[in-house]
Amino acid sequence: MTTTGTDSADTPQMQIRFVTKEQKYAVPNYPLSVPTTVVISDLNALVNELLKESDLVTQEVEFDFLISSEFLRSSLVEHIGERGISTEQVVDIEYVEKHPPPEPQDCLIHDDWVSAVAVSGKWILTGCYDNTLHIWTSKGKHILIIPGHTSPIKAVSWISVNEENASFVSASQDQTAIIWDWNITSNSVDCIHICKGHERGLEAVGVNETGTLMATGSWDTMLKIWSTTAEDDEEGESASKRMKKDHGKTKVPKRTLKGHKEALSGVVWTDKTEIVTSSWDHTLKLWDSELGGIKQEIAGNKSFFDVDYSPLSRTLITASADRHIRLYDSRSKDGAIVKAMFTSHVQWVQSVCWSTTDEHLFMSGAYDSNVKLWDTRSPKASLFDLMGHEDKVLACNWSNPKLMVSGGSDNTVRIFKAKNSNR
Structure with missing residues (x-):
């Protein structure tokens, strides 16, 4: 057993053991005696000391520390006290390399509020309150x-x-969704289909993994499913007949699903047939797109403004009017479906988006002008605040693992370069 140099005669001691999945930073896992009052900086100093003794690193590495699957954000005694862990036992502390801060890259100026943003590879698509769409490169070129x-x-x-x-x-x-075709070589765009069927404005759209179907959510409380291709639609004539007419580009929905009582705010496909929707009616609904029914309903206590699904963790995150972000596991069998709550925004949270490469990371944008990067193992505090917006954040996207992108009512899109840590 070893004792740290932060010893004090008056401070109670306890025993800890360092463990890590990052083999290049593995230190001997024998118990160490430390004061119960140690905080992150003390533990960092201790691990780095052990690494130097083992000749594993030459320069300081910054770590985060997990106890009972949650990051340490207070003193050790406070953290274990909240979890009912005794200071009498040897406490395992897992350490991971601290996630590097995202770096600000570009600010894309628009003429009006930016209320929608989607990224694919090097292309950024934005939608505005002045009724226009824009395509940009990830380097910020319009x-x-x-x-x-x-x-x-x-x-x-x-x-x-x-x-x-x-x-x-x-x-x-304007009550429509439009499917566009962009010829990248000639840089020209054609309107392929105008999807008509909703009776009020649209708020959300989600495309399935294969790109063959999409779902739209509207203020008319309906969820509608559409084919994205030129195939025959359920209720209509063949595409070739319709193309001969003036309104030949009009597409009708394959299916209309009723169930929400107020506007739908978010739509996301979780697999080939399941869709999750969030709504102003304080509920999330899981739908079977083929059978057309509601598989599950999750009640919240305030309006939901967005929902996203992670295929990595198979969980949902939601943005809400009560300033909280919640993590849901709809498959949970042990009572509570809400697995965690993330509170740091001070106004409505408008948009949430999972990392596509790390099951623990997601980003959020809120009316408090803040974009935050979160780790699900740190519910009390975000990892980083991505500063820059000067007004409400209305949309965020992290489809490209290297770029965190957000749009807001300050007429800008902010791009942050997301760095990968080694964890």
Whole structure:
């Protein structure tokens, strides 16, 4: 057993053992005696001392420390006290290399509020309150402005992207969703389909993994499912007949799903047939898109403004009017479906988005002008605040693991470069 140099005759001691999954930083796992009052900086100094003794590192490495699957954010005695862990036992402390801070890259200036943003590879798609769509490169170069809608655009999503062509969808308060085809080589865009069927403005759109189906949510409380391709629609004529008419580009929904009592705010596919929706009616609903029914309903206590699903952790995160972000496991069998609550924003949380490469990380944007990077193992405090917006943050996206992108009512899109830690 070893004792740290922060000893004090008056401070109670306890025993800890350092463990890590990051083998290059593994130190001997024998118990160490430390004061119960130690904090992160003390533990960092201790691990780095042990690493130097073992000749494993030459320069300081900053670590985060997990006890009972949650990051230490207070003194050791406070943390274990909240979890009912005795100071009499040897406490295992897992350490991971601290996540590096995202770096600000670009600010893309628009003429109006930016209410929708989607990233695919090196392309950024934005939707505005002046009814226009924009395509940018990830380096901040403006490629194209696309008119067509007659009201603000509230949601956008890429459908498919390759070297020469891309297709995407925009959903607007003008009650339509439009499917666009972008010829990247000639930098020209065509409106392929105008999706009509909603009776009020659209708020959300989600495309399935194969890009063959999409779902839209609206203020008319309906969830509608559409084909993204030129195949025959359920209620209509063949595509070739319709193309001969003036309104040949009009597409009708394959299915309309009723169940929400107020506007839908978020739509996300969790697998080939399941869709999750969030709504102003304080509920989340899980739908079977093929059978057309509600599989599960999750009640909240305030309006939901967004929902996202992580295939890595198979959990949901939600943005809400009560300033809290919640983590839900809809498959949970042990009582509570809410697994964690993240509180740090001081106004409505408008948008949430999971990392596509790390099951623990997600970002959020709120009316308090803040974008935050979170780790699910640190519910009391975000990892980093991404500063820059000067007004409400309305949308955020992390589809490209290297870029964290947000749009707001300060007429800008902010791009942060997300660095990967080694964990």
